[in-house]
Amino acid sequence: MSILNADLHCHSVVSDGTLTPEELAARAAANGVELWALTDHDETGGQQRARAAAHANGMKYLTGTEISVTFASQTVHIVGLGFDAEDPRMLQGLVATRGGRGARAMEMSDELAKVGIVNAYEGALRYVGNPELISRTHFARYLVECGACKDTNEVFRRFLTEGKPGFVPHRWASLRDAVQWISAAGGVAVIAHPARYKFSANEEYALFSEFKAHGGRGVEVITGSHTAAEYVKYGETAREFGLAASRGSDFHSPGESHTDLGRLPYLPGALTPVWELLADRIQ
Template identity: 35%
Template sequence: MADARRFRGPVDLHTHSSVSDGTETPAELVRAAAAAGLGTVALTDHDSTAGWAAAAAAGAEAGVTVIPGMELSTRVEFASVHMLGYLFDPTDEALVAETLRIREGRMRRAEDMVRRIAEDYEITWADVLAQATEGATVGRPHIADALVARGLAADRSAAFAGILHWRSGYFQPHYAPDPMTGIRLIRGAGGVPVLAHPATSSRGVIPEQRLRRLVDAGLFGLELDHRENRPEGVAELRGYAAKFGLQITGSSDYHGSGKPNRLGENTTDPAVVDLMIEEATGAAPFYA
C-alpha cells in the first residue's frame, strides 16, 4: 500500500455524512474536519461507500487525508453490533451484496416503524424521506428528524429516548449479519475491522471467549476512546486488548448537528493508523 507516513494527525476514525445519518455532505464534513484542526479523518457511513469520492475531492482541497471506511451493521440476536471497516475494496462483490441487503432491510424496517408510529402520531413516510438526501441509507435517525420537524420530539436524542426507544412498542429490528461474518467480509475485501464503541451497554462487555473468536476471525482493534463507552467496560476491554494484541482506536462518531459529538474530541494514535494502512490490501487513503 501507499506510504503510511504521508498522512497527518490528529486522526478521527469515525464520522458520518448525509450519505447515512449525518447532517453534512461528505465535502462539508471534510471541510469541518479541517476547521477543527484534524489532519486525517475517516468517513464511515452506515453500510455505504457512496460518499468516498466527494470526501476525497474535498480532502485534496482542504489539506485533509481521508481514510475510506464504513460502519457495517451486524447483530447478535436482538442486539445491534457495529463493525467499522477501513481501507477495503468498495467493489468487492460479497461485501457489496451484503451491504445492499442491509440497506434494503433498513428501509423496510423504517417503513414498518413509521406505519406503527402513524397509528398514534401524525407522521408520514413522506415526512421521513424529506429528512434524507437522495440515495442515503434511510434509518431511525431520519424518523427522529421527522418527529422533530413535526414537533413530536425536541431533538434526535429526545426522539430516541422516547418514541423510538426499543421499549416504546414501535421498534423493529432490521436484517444484519453476525459480527463474525462482518469481520470476514471486511477482511475478504482487503480491509481492516474494528469493533465500534464496544462498551456502551449497561449489560456489560462482550464475553472473553466470544471476543477471542472475533480476534481469530481477523478483528484488528477496539474503539475504546468514544464518549458513549462506559468507563468500567473500557477498563475491562483494555485488558482484553492487551491479552489478544488488539489495537485501540479513538474517535468522535461525528454526525454534524445530529449528535452532540464534536470532531476530534477523541483521536487515534498515528502509529495505529500506520499499522492499519500496512495491513490493508483493498484500498489506500486519499492523501491530501
C-alpha cells in the first residue's frame, strides 16, 4: 500500500492557496494522484467542494485540515486527516484559532509601515479568499506586487520572520488541543513537515513524545520541503515513535510551490502509510 500516489497536504483559496478546491482536484488528478486531501489552515470550509471535486476526477478522498499550534515558543503545524468535518468541538476550536489572525494582520501592517511599506493590510486583503485566514503568505504576495521584494522567499527572509520588521507572533492552539480535536472527530493527527522547525534535538524529541502521548499517530515523511536525507531521518523517527508515515506536497500555488501535487517520491516500503489507519474513513 506504500506504492500509492497519495497527496495529503495542500491548500486552496479557502486559506492561503491560489487555486480553488476544484482547480486543485483537477491538477491533482492530472498528475496521477489516487488519494487526495485538502488541508486548509485552521479551516474545513472547503471540504465538501473538495470531496465532490475529487470524486468527479476519479480520486478517493480524505477530509483534511492543518492546525497551527504553539510548541516550545514556535509555531508547529498538525495535519488532521479522515475526521468528521462537522464535528462541533473541532469546528469551535478552529474558529478560536482563526480568531487572532485579524488583529495580528493589523499589527503586521503597522510594523511594515514603520519601514516605509504602507497600506500592506489593504494590499494583503486583495489576495485573501477568506478574510478570517489572512496570513503572512498574503502579505508576502502583496510585497512582491508592490516591488518591495522580487519573490515571496525574499519577503520572508527580510520582513516576516522572527526578528525582522513585520513579524508578529500569534498564540495558536496547544499541541494537546489540536491532537485531541482531530482524534475526537474520528481522524488521525500528523506532524507536518518536521524538518522545517528550528528545534534542538531535545526539543524535537519532546515534540514527538508529547504528540504521541496526546494521541498523535502520524508524521509527514515525504513532503515538499524535505530533502532526500530528511526523508530517511523522519522515516527513522516514525519507526522510533511507532508513527504512521504520511506523504503530501504542501502545494499552495503553481507560481510559488517547489513541488507540484502528486510529484513526490513514494513512501519507503518499511513504513506504515497513514492511509492504512484510515481505510474506513476514505471516501
